[in-house]
Amino acid sequence: MPPDPPTSPDVKLSRYTYRQLQLLRQGSTATPLRAIAHIDLDAFYAQCEMVRLGTPRDTPLAVRQWDSLIAVNYAARPSGINRMVTAAEARKLCPNIVLQHNIKTDKVSLDPYRAESRKILKTMKESLDQWGADATEVELQRQMQGLSAGLEKASIDEVFIDLSPLVFGALLQRYPELRAGLQDENRDAELPRPPTTALPWNHEDCLVDLDLQESEEDDPDWDDIVMLLGAEIVRSVRNAVWEKLNYTCSAGIARNKMLAKLGSSCNKPNKQTVVRNRAVQHFLGGYKFTQIRMLGGKLGDQITAFFGTEQVSELLNVPLEQLRTRLDDHTATWLYAIIRGDDRSEVNPRTQIKSMLSAKSFRPSIESMDQAEKWLHIFAADIYGRLVEDGVLENRRRPRVITLHHRTAQSRSRQIPIPASNAIDENMLFDLARNLLRQVVAEGQTWPCSNLSLSVGSFEDGVGKNKAIEGFLVRGDQAKSLDQLTTPRETIEPPPAEKKRKVDDGDIKRFFAMPSHADSSTPDEPESRTLQPEPEPASPTKILTGEASSDGQFESTVPQFICSRCSKSFPEHDKAEHDDWHFAKDLAIQDRQDARNTQNNQPLPRTSSPRASSVRGRGGRGGRGKPEKGQRRLAF
DNA sequence: CATTAGAAT
DNA sequence: GGATTCTAATG
Numbered sequence: 001m002p003p004d005p006p007t008s009p010d011v012k013l014s015r016y017t018y019r020q021l022q023l024l025r026q027g028s029t030a031t032p033l034r035a036i037a038h039i040d041l042d043a044f045y046a047q048c049e050m051v052r053l054g055t056p057r058d059t060p061l062a063v064r065q066w067d068s069l070i071a072v073n074y075a076a077r078p079s080g081i082n083r084m085v086t087a088a089e090a091r092k093l094c095p096n097i098v099l100q101h102n103i104k105t106d107k108v109s110l111d112p113y114r115a116e117s118r119k120i121l122k123t124m125k126e127s128l129d130q131w132g133a134d135a136t137e138v139e140l141q142r143q144m145q146g147l148s149a150g151l152e153k154a155s156i157d158e159v160f161i162d163l164s165p166l167v168f169g170a171l172l173q174r175y176p177e178l179r180a181g182l183q184d185e186n187r188d189a190e191l192p193r194p195p196t197t198a199l200p201w202n203h204e205d206c207l208v209d210l211d212l213q214e215s216e217e218d219d220p221d222w223d224d225i226v227m228l229l230g231a232e233i234v235r236s237v238r239n240a241v242w243e244k245l246n247y248t249c250s251a252g253i254a255r256n257k258m259l260a261k262l263g264s265s266c267n268k269p270n271k272q273t274v275v276r277n278r279a280v281q282h283f284l285g286g287y288k289f290t291q292i293r294m295l296g297g298k299l300g301d302q303i304t305a306f307f308g309t310e311q312v313s314e315l316l317n318v319p320l321e322q323l324r325t326r327l328d329d330h331t332a333t334w335l336y337a338i339i340r341g342d343d344r345s346e347v348n349p350r351t352q353i354k355s356m357l358s359a360k361s362f363r364p365s366i367e368s369m370d371q372a373e374k375w376l377h378i379f380a381a382d383i384y385g386r387l388v389e390d391g392v393l394e395n396r397r398r399p400r401v402i403t404l405h406h407r408t409a410q411s412r413s414r415q416i417p418i419p420a421s422n423a424i425d426e427n428m429l430f431d432l433a434r435n436l437l438r439q440v441v442a443e444g445q446t447w448p449c450s451n452l453s454l455s456v457g458s459f460e461d462g463v464g465k466n467k468a469i470e471g472f473l474v475r476g477d478q479a480k481s482l483d484q485l486t487t488p489r490e491t492i493e494p495p496p497a498e499k500k501r502k503v504d505d506g507d508i509k510r511f512f513a514m515p516s517h518a519d520s521s522t523p524d525e526p527e528s529r530t531l532q533p534e535p536e537p538a539s540p541t542k543i544l545t546g547e548a549s550s551d552g553q554f555e556s557t558v559p560q561f562i563c564s565r566c567s568k569s570f571p572e573h574d575k576a577e578h579d580d581w582h583f584a585k586d587l588a589i590q591d592r593q594d595a596r597n598t599q600n601n602q603p604l605p606r607t608s609s610p611r612a613s614s615v616r617g618r619g620g621r622g623g624r625g626k627p628e629k630g631q632r633r634l635a636f
Numbered sequence: 637c638a639t640t641a642g643a644a645t
Numbered sequence: 646g647g648a649t650t651c652t653a654a655t656g
Contacts, residue, residue, distance in 0.1 A: 068646075084646070110649085155645060155650095297643050357650055403638090413638060453649090 012193055016222050019187035021178065024168035024226075027150055029256075029344040032277065033223055035163040035230035036347060038260035039238070039251045041120065042269035044157035045071035048116050049100040051246050061098040062090060070102065074269045110156075111385065117156045118389070120241055124159065125151060127240035131233055132169055149233075150349040160257050161237075162347035163230045170229045171222075194225050205231050206266065206273040214278040223277045227253060231274050238272065255280070258293060258343035280341040285313040289339055303327070303335070312339050353390065355457035356399070358382040365408075365448030372437060372452060379454035380429035387456070392424050399456035402429065404436035407451035414439045418456070429456070 016033055023031035041047060045063045050073065055061055060076030062069045067086050079094035087099055128149045147169045150162035172179050177192055197219050201207060210216060230253040241247050252263025254275035262283070263273040275283050288310040290300040304310045306326040307318055316339060323332040337343070358379040366372060391397050403415035414436045422428060433454050440446060 065648085070648090157645085294643075299642090353651080355651065359649060361648065401637095405639095411639075415637070455651095 014191040014193050014221050016191050017188050018181045018184065018191060021168070021171070021191060021222070022182055022187065024164040024171075025147065027162045027164045027347065029346050031164075032255060033164075033167075033226050034255050035167045035226050035253065036255065036257050036260045037161040037163055037230060037234045037237075037251055037253050038154075038257065038264040039124070039159050039161065039234065039249050040264045040268075041157040041247055041249045043071050043073045044117075045113055046073035046100075047247050048113050049098075051116070052112070053098075053100070055098060059098060060094050060096065061100060063102055064099045065102045069099075111382075113156060114386075114389075116245075116247075117153075119245060120247060121151070121153060121159065123241050123244050124161075124237050127237045128161070128166065128233070130240075131166060131236055132173070150347045152347045152349060160260065160347045161234075162349075163233050163253075166233055167226050167229045170233075171225070175225075191222060194220055194222055196220065196225075199224060199228050201228065201274075202231065202235065204235070204271070206271055208263070208266070208273060208275045208279040208283045210276070210279045211282040223255070227274050227276050231272060234272055255341070256343040257345055257347065258338060259283070259341060261293060262287065262291065284339065284341050285316070287312045289315055289335075292338060295335075295338075299331070315339055352397070352459070354459065355455050356383050356386050356390075357453055357455035359405075359451070359453030361451045362449065365450045366452075367447045367449075369437070369441065372449065373434060375452055376433045376437060376454065377430055379452075380426050380433055383454060383456055384424070384426040384429055387424060391462075395462040397459050398424065398462050400458040400460055401456065402432045402436070403455045403457065404433055404440065405451070405453040405455070406437070406440045406446070406449060408445055408447070408449055410445075411451065412440055412443070429454075 020031040020033050024033055024035075028034070046061055049055070049063055050057070050059075050061055058075050060079065060081070061073045062076055062081065063071040064087050067088070069081070069083050069085060069087065069090060072081050072083060076090075076094055076097055079097070081090050081093055081097070085093070090097055090099065128151070132147075147165040149164075149166050152160040154160055175194070177195075181189065181191070199220050234251045234253055238249055238251060241249060248270040250264050250268045250270060251272040252260040252266065252275065253272065254260040254263050255277055259275045259280065263275045266273040289295050289312045290304065290310050292300075292312075295303065300310070303315075303326075307315060309315060315335075320332065320336045323336055326332075327335065360375055360379075366375075387399070398418075398420075400418055400420070401415050402418050403413055405411060405413040416432060416436060418424065418428075418432065
């Protein structure tokens, strides 16, 4: 009998290694076993109105703005109604349709939808936190400790979820044979094959057909199991959203964000689509690449023009070299990978918004200061409301500049710092906006005005009472358990960034230790903007002086300086210390950014000496901003 | 800092 | 398609 072919030793082994399995735990982007979901609310605005009005699911309804429709529910679509149909046509096509008007003077009109969006997100988080909480074994409890899914709000009605940590937990729970090898030194050993030969897919899951060379008869590998578990989790999330809030949504489950996003729109409404690894080629091959995120605009058009096709399947034939002749290296490499289903962008939890803008274009242009001011009030209220959601009240984040844009024939903008000494409120924003508008008006050519907008930006992390920085400095499991109570959203997973972090930790601690307020090691505001009820042992005086100086009422005696960065005033002799404080906080902020961005990617070069930049006085723009720039673009 | 472009929903 | 929102590049 001839010896077995060389494949035989591998027959009982998986294509995947213990290392690749282990990477799931931290939600690494580097493992092919990753499980990412994209969830998309079905015709969101329409559903919001249906929920609000108690409209039955099978009643046709659309949300109307002006004469056009901005959302059409699924009950109305069979009548041929879509967003490019006028209200009158819709009525004709479907006489019994409910046309819910979106009040004209809107601006506030998005608010209810935002509120619903928040509720939905919260429900999803709760559902995820709940999932798998029933593990009984002690050892397992330990292993699953703090495993939580990262959740990125992609828009008002879309989220990405990194299911990997949860899937990791579930795998260990259901396949005990995987546990032992994780301790072994040889992480590059292959996993055993999964014990199952046929997977119990839920009949409601839509499976994308496998690649041509693959067969449903083949035994599944762990990536298939991962998808199965992912689908199970997503189903429970969707179910929670339905049960608690009465919204339906569609989802895609796949190896990465790009595939998940494409998947979620495959079967709507109220369905979930699974793109298994073995189906990726077949799946993507049928798409136009202009459907892929970031390729829907001019870049996509250019590529189409360059290579004479918009089919993924045809672009696959273009070798990387040739892509490089028309596109810059970065883009070429990214494109080459993305059309092959390789997308390593991470699910970015706690997407920190960088600016908030409220705008209005005027159909007949407006002609007077009065009209303009009316809108400034609306803008200020709108932005203020969003700032509150973002945590201004708790002092978690705070914008430093406010900008007014104005358009007649040309457009102009003016910005000023937001005084850091005062609490932000609606009126303050309005006053600042009015100042800006007056500046614009003073230059003439103001009316008629076709467009006005107000925005705030340059956010600084207020670090609402020491939790965030401290939590970050603690590593690993401690951090996670610390994190649980107060900020369930933030997933902090340092391990991959270990090497470069170490140095910084030292720096940060060193500088945080310096200030003479030796209280509780808190790197918080020296003058404590918040009125924290928390009885701090050593600080009643601190709070008092803080309030006094921000009031500006008791300042005459001691010589003061005003910090150019935060515009707060302090006794002269505290200046050095205050500068150090800014420096330390810059470092911490930057470090946190880095950890988020780097985790799993190549380490980035840290900009040389933050110290030097923090000394620089003017412009209120010390160490912040620059460092995260380079790798912002396309992470892969 | 101001302006403009690009992308997405 | 229009309006709105956000981000990044550029000078």
